[in-house]
Amino acid sequence: MATPTGKSPEPAAEVTRPDPGAGGPAAADDIALAQARATAAPTGRRIPAWVGPAVAGALFLVAIPFAITLRLDIVVTLSTALMMIVVAQGWNLLGGYGGYLNFGMVVFFGTGVYTAAWLNANLGWPMLATMPLAALAAAVVSLPVGLATLRLRGSYFAILTLTVTFLAQIVALNTKTLGGANGIYTTVEASSPRRLAAGFYWTLLALAALATAVAWLVQRANFGHALRAIREDEDAAAVLGVRTSDVKLRALLLGAGLAGLAGSVYAFQTGYIEPAGTFDFSLSLDAVLICVIGGLGTWQGPLIGGVIVVLLEQWLRTTIPSVHPFGLNIPPEANRVVLGLLLVLFALYVKRGVVGLFRQQRGRRLNV
Amino acid sequence: MSLNEFMQTLVNGLLLGCVYAAFALGLSLVLGILGLVNVAHSAILVLAALVYWQLVNGVGLDPLLAIPLVVAAFFLAGTALESTIVRRIEREPNTTALLVFFGTMVAIESIAVLVWTTDTRTVQPAYLDTVWRFGQVNVPVSRVVTAALTLVLLGGLHLFLTRTLTGAAIRGMAQNRDVAAMVGIRVRRLGIWVFAAGTALAAFGGTVLALVLPFSPQEHVRWLAWAFLIVIVGGLGSTRNTLLAGLLVGLLEAFVGVLLPFQYVYFVVYTLLVVALLARREGLGGSQARTI
Numbered sequence: 001m002a003t004p005t006g007k008s009p010e011p012a013a014e015v016t017r018p019d020p021g022a023g024g025p026a027a028a029d030d031i032a033l034a035q036a037r038a039t040a041a042p043t044g045r046r047i048p049a050w051v052g053p054a055v056a057g058a059l060f061l062v063a064i065p066f067a068i069t070l071r072l073d074i075v076v077t078l079s080t081a082l083m084m085i086v087v088a089q090g091w092n093l094l095g096g097y098g099g100y101l102n103f104g105m106v107v108f109f110g111t112g113v114y115t116a117a118w119l120n121a122n123l124g125w126p127m128l129a130t131m132p133l134a135a136l137a138a139a140v141v142s143l144p145v146g147l148a149t150l151r152l153r154g155s156y157f158a159i160l161t162l163t164v165t166f167l168a169q170i171v172a173l174n175t176k177t178l179g180g181a182n183g184i185y186t187t188v189e190a191s192s193p194r195r196l197a198a199g200f201y202w203t204l205l206a207l208a209a210l211a212t213a214v215a216w217l218v219q220r221a222n223f224g225h226a227l228r229a230i231r232e233d234e235d236a237a238a239v240l241g242v243r244t245s246d247v248k249l250r251a252l253l254l255g256a257g258l259a260g261l262a263g264s265v266y267a268f269q270t271g272y273i274e275p276a277g278t279f280d281f282s283l284s285l286d287a288v289l290i291c292v293i294g295g296l297g298t299w300q301g302p303l304i305g306g307v308i309v310v311l312l313e314q315w316l317r318t319t320i321p322s323v324h325p326f327g328l329n330i331p332p333e334a335n336r337v338v339l340g341l342l343l344v345l346f347a348l349y350v351k352r353g354v355v356g357l358f359r360q361q362r363g364r365r366l367n368v
Numbered sequence: 369m370s371l372n373e374f375m376q377t378l379v380n381g382l383l384l385g386c387v388y389a390a391f392a393l394g395l396s397l398v399l400g401i402l403g404l405v406n407v408a409h410s411a412i413l414v415l416a417a418l419v420y421w422q423l424v425n426g427v428g429l430d431p432l433l434a435i436p437l438v439v440a441a442f443f444l445a446g447t448a449l450e451s452t453i454v455r456r457i458e459r460e461p462n463t464t465a466l467l468v469f470f471g472t473m474v475a476i477e478s479i480a481v482l483v484w485t486t487d488t489r490t491v492q493p494a495y496l497d498t499v500w501r502f503g504q505v506n507v508p509v510s511r512v513v514t515a516a517l518t519l520v521l522l523g524g525l526h527l528f529l530t531r532t533l534t535g536a537a538i539r540g541m542a543q544n545r546d547v548a549a550m551v552g553i554r555v556r557r558l559g560i561w562v563f564a565a566g567t568a569l570a571a572f573g574g575t576v577l578a579l580v581l582p583f584s585p586q587e588h589v590r591w592l593a594w595a596f597l598i599v600i601v602g603g604l605g606s607t608r609n610t611l612l613a614g615l616l617v618g619l620l621e622a623f624v625g626v627l628l629p630f631q632y633v634y635f636v637v638y639t640l641l642v643v644a645l646l647a648r649r650e651g652l653g654g655s656q657a658r659t660i
Binding site: 099101103144148149152155156158159160162163164165166167170173174231281285288292296330331333334336337339340341342343344347348351 | 405407453456457463464466467468470471472473474475476477478479481482586587589590593596631635638641642645646
């Protein structure tokens with residue numbers, strides 16, 4: 001499994017030059033370890049810990065002017081990718097680091113969408129004002145789901161989250177204040193389509209940077225170590241003093257909050273909210289797929305996976321209807337067959353995702 | 369509520385309970401014996417319902433004759449699924465197995481939507497489409513037939529698992545797969561059979577679904593919720609408990625449906641699910657032994 005390495009600076013220099021005066025078995029161990037390390041990995045391969053965040057930060061800065069310079073449809077596609085990155089970073093906290101798979105991320109996302117839409121339609125709140133409440137509402141909705149399942153082991157959480165999507169649709173459909181089957185309209189003011197798209201793009205870019213920063217901080221904090229310990233061996237983690245249910249619940253609430261934030265922007269982006277479209281199962285699938293393809297339990301994974309999956313979906317959606325094997329017309333929905341099979345293949349054969357492919361050498365080094 | 373209405377609701381609930389027990393059988397078997405949470409269960413179920421619909425409404429087969437055909441076809445499909453995908457995840461951590469089943473579910477559901485679209489369908493079961501009347505109580509024949517088939521299947525499965533040597537081997541495999549292999553049980557081959565039987569039972573659940581309720585491929589997750597609830601309430605390792613849990617949920621749904629507006633049924637069912645989850649804390653195995 002992926003051991004958390006390479007992140008924390010190791011005292012390699014001290015180990016490679018042991019004090020010649022000190023004898024005894026401890027020093028011998030140090031020498032043996034140093035030799036093993038020296039043979040296992042050629043020196044100088046190691047990338048310093050600050051490079052990753054610096055590159056990601058630079059990428060986010062470089063992406064700011066894209067809203068003006070690129071074509072409008074590309075800006076919209078990039079906005080979708082950024083939105084999915086926010087949701088996937090939220091999913092990754094419990095799903096990637098903690099190993100508890102959430103198959104109903106769209107419930108928390110949809111709660112954010114409906115909260116923002118309701119606040120806008122009834123009270124006239126602008127987008128930025130609805131964001132905190134949307135995040136809060138999503139976290140509140142995730143609370144009963146977590147309380148019911150996270151004290152248990154195994155797959156209860158996965159199945160409950162999968163089936164709760166259906167309940168969310170029923171609730172939205174039968175609640176009059178949420179518009180029922182008629183839905184709700186949101187309004188947002190902008191002088192031109194370009195200004196509108198750029199506004200959403202920048203908001204989502206900021207949110208994606210925020211979500212990535214949260215993931216990066218979690219990965220380095222005790223909280224992240226506790227989550228990884230739960231993934232590797234929950235019993236051992238509990239014995240060592242990790243308050244497992246508490247940690248899992250916090251990861252769920254934080255992830256749901258991020259999904260709710262993304263949902264509040266989506267509510268204004270689409271302009272029209274209705275139950276089936278909002279609680280669309282595809283979003284849950286995408287969140288899982290992005291993290292699995294990018295790399296579970298890494299802050300870089302959702303960034304890479306988000307771009308890959310959204311571009312792949314766009315490409316499939318435009319390509320599939322244009323091919324006619326044996327003269328058949330293939331509807332664009334066929335892309336989900338491809339995505340499902342892709343998930344199976346990655347889960348079986350590329351367990352550490354795209355990020356893991358780059359890390360292979362460094363992973364071997366640690367297994368000394 | 370008058371006595372007649374009460375009797376009618378009681379009969380409806382009991383028949384619906386048998387239907388729900390049929391939904392949960394395959395899930396319970398695969399979970400109890402192989403320890404795999406087959407998230408794709410309901411997708412298989414709805415796919416079987418669609419195939420059944422095609423055979424009965426499209427080809428015009430006899431509704432009772434089509435049931436064994438569908439079940440046999442899905443048994444074969446189950447062996448194929450086991451030998452391509454499931455055998456690779458038996459030794460993997462939980463998360464990998466769940467991800468693989470989730471991907472399988474998405475693929476099956478999408479194929480079903482591609483072939484049969486998202487329309488809601490009902491099967492016209494020819495001669496089964498009549499209603500018996502006992503006094504004031506109406507009993508649809510199709511539900512009686514499916515309930516009877518479910519009971520026969522449950523009884524047969526119970527006898528097979530408790531009275532035959534193969535059944536004992538399967539139960540041994542459920543207790544400890546490694547030890548079972550050591551004493552000479554062919555766990556590999558039995559594993560294929562059990563998964564295929566689970567798929568076939570899911571297909572049986574699908575034919576039952578097609579006979580008694582309208583269905584559409586993209587809504588299959590709700591049947592997963594019901595099947596999961598019955599597995600949680602009833603526990604594993606006992607077909608009798610699966611039936612009792614099914615009857616409980618069926619009765620509950622029937623009575624809630626009469627007393628409250630229909631959408632409250634879902635709240636009651638999900639509340640029951642949460643309560644059952646909170647009450648049953650020892651793990652999916654249904655006993656302390658499996659969690660070690």
